[in-house]
Amino acid sequence: MRARGGTTAWTRRQALAARRALILLPALCAALALPAGAPAAAAPPVPGPYTFAPGARTVTGAQRPTADAAPLDPGRTYRSSVPRNGRLYYRLHLTAAETAYVPVTAVPPADAAVSATDGIRVSLQDAKGTPCSYASARFGAGLSPRPVTALAQRDTGKALCQGAGTYYVLVERLDAEGSGAAARAGRWDLEIAPATEPGLAQAGPTTAPQTWNSATPEPLTGTARERPGGTGFTTARPLGQGVWRTTLAPGETRFYKVPLDWGRHLHASADLGGAPGHGYVGGALNLSLYNPVRGYVDDTSLGYTGAPKSAALAPLPPVEYANRYAVPAGVTSVRFAGDYYLVVHLSAQLAGTFGRGPFEVTLRVRTGGWAHAGPGYAGRPAPDDVFTISAQDRESVLTGGSGDGSEHRAMRLVAVGGIGAGTVLLLVLGGWTVAARRAHARASAQKPTA
Known part of the structure; x- marks a missing residue:
């Protein structure tokens, strides 16, 4: 009787496994039928405003290029803000052999009133105040507030800004004067992401490639x-x-x-x-x-x-x-x-x-083009x-x-x-069948004999 009862319980477990497989089969088929590039997860969340780098450290810019200016470490990302017509300084230490890049993204409020010439200017200067470079980014003809990014940099091998030491990043907010000035008085958020590039282990060409295909390609269809x-x-x-x-x-x-x-x-x-x-x-x-x-x-x-x-x-x-x-x-x-x-x-x-x-x-x-190995850097x-x-x-x-x-x-x-879907079902059923048999065997072994 125990053998007959055990067989009946085993049949019930098979039927339950089959029902579970049938319930899960549509989801398994849907996962296999995903189009190229479609993730298996749910639809992506509705995008929000600008997303700053997770873990970005908040710093406050200084009014002057002094030791009080907030330090920036290359490889890390920072958050700050700049007021209307503001001029803020940050500092970083550079070696003589590395090229430095300091991109600054300004994020005005979504309801800010802006003109075509509003934006930011970013420059890098040495401890003596000698400018290494500067760049600006403006909102342009769209007259629409949006994230804009400008990059300051220090290139090795140039006539200015050479040598190791302290350098200062100057961020200036550009605001047009006029009837809309009061509406532009709010602060703009900043994201600062300094990076450095080491020099080469061996000297390479010092002139730009002279030939490349500059024709406009046909748009993809x-x-x-x-x-x-x-x-x-x-x-x-x-x-x-x-x-x-x-x-x-x-x-x-x-x-x-x-x-x-x-x-x-x-x-x-x-x-x-x-x-x-x-x-x-x-x-x-x-x-x-x-x-x-x-x-x-x-x-x-x-x-x-x-x-x-x-x-x-x-x-x-x-x-x-x-x-x-x-x-x-x-x-x-x-x-x-x-x-x-x-x-x-x-x-x-x-x-x-x-x-x-x-x-x-x-x-x-x-x-397009042909991928090849990059230059050998002397550091990281x-x-x-x-x-x-x-x-x-x-x-x-x-x-x-x-x-x-x-x-x-x-x-x-x-x-x-x-x-295929049928093969998936067989695999699932087979897996559950093996598991059920093992569980049944363990249960039978634990029961005392008559």
Whole structure:
């Protein structure tokens, strides 16, 4: 009787396992049927305002370049803020052999009133006050508050700012005078991400490459894949070659990153879809490109009348160390491998003429060139991985993948013997059957014999 009762219990466990498998089968099939680039998790959360780097240290800028200025360590990220017409100093220590990069991103409030010439200026100077470099970033024709980034740097081998010691970063807020000045009185948040690049172990060419294909490539065609963007440099979504689609509301900014190896090059364009309404908005869409240390490479914008329209970045040379010896900013800034950032902004001015949207934006990203080994550095950059990309990122550029690993995970699931839904069910049932048999055997062994 015990044997018959045990067999009946075993049959019940089989039936229960089968029912569980049938319940889970749709979810398993859905996981296997995910399209390329689609993560297995739920839909991404609704993007918010600018996302600062996690763990960024808050510092306060000083009024003068003295020892009281907050210190900045290359490789770390900092938060600060600047008042209207403010001038703030920060300090950092540099060795004689490293090139330093100090990008500053200004984030005005979403409801700030700005003019085309408003923005920030960033400069780096030595302890004697000698300027090493300066750069500015302004809001432009879109008249729309958005994150803008300017980069100050100290290059080794130049006539000025050489040697080890203390250097000062000066951040200046640029505000136009006039009727809107009172509305611009609020503080703007800042994100500061200093980085350093070591010198080379062996001397290389000191002239920029003379030849490269500067012709504008044909825009990519094909079915666009959904790819919502991030809301800051540290949350930028990875893109490979392909056609990508998202939606933005007026005033929103989204961040993407395209990993580029040494010898590879990038071309990108943005399409703004049509919308009902009549009128004209200048600078309705802005597409900007930044290098791995957030240095400006190129940007483009488009005016909008409600009809679909495109804007494309200028052709860029392949990533090479020697590009730094060129004169044009679009060449000298493409000087190292790593993540190149595409930043898309939709002007808040669109809402008054064409409504709150959302508006469809399509990015067309083309990569090319031949990857090769980079230069041999004499030390380590800060942060360590700023000029390198992973093997997974390299593959995503070549295949058009997202770079987040979702394609690789899905392909591994499907590739193991060409797993289909029926095979999955059999595997699940088999696993539960083995487990149930083992549990039944353990239970029988523990029962006393009659």
